[in-house]
Amino acid sequence: MKMSEMAKQGDYAFGLMYSYAHRFWNINGDSVSLTEITDEDDVHLMASVWDPETMTVLPDTGLSAEIYQGDSLVTQEGCVESP
Numbered sequence: 001m002k003m004s005e006m007a008k009q010g011d012y013a014f015g016l017m018y019s020y021a022h023r024f025w026n027i028n029g030d031s032v033s034l035t036e037i038t039d040e041d042d043v044h045l046m047a048s049v050w051d052p053e054t055m056t057v058l059p060d061t062g063l064s065a066e067i068y069q070g071d072s073l074v075t076q077e078g079c080v081e082s083p
Helices: none
Strands: 002-009 012-020 024-028 031-035 043-051 064-069 072-078
Touching (some): 043 064
Antiparallel strands (some): 024 031, 064 072
């Protein structure tokens, strides 16, 4: 996994990381699920959001991402709403 960018906006900091496509586990509270690789997967893209003052990772921020190639939307992902 490599870090692409880090930035700060308002009270939050975030980092965008990427890796080759691979299966991984999502663990959210008591929920655990396996994410498998599909034929369409080219990359694993992950964002982390944290409080830069305490360095505490914030799991539920409402972060969403849109990926474009030129002017064309390739994919978009949304997360749960902010606490």
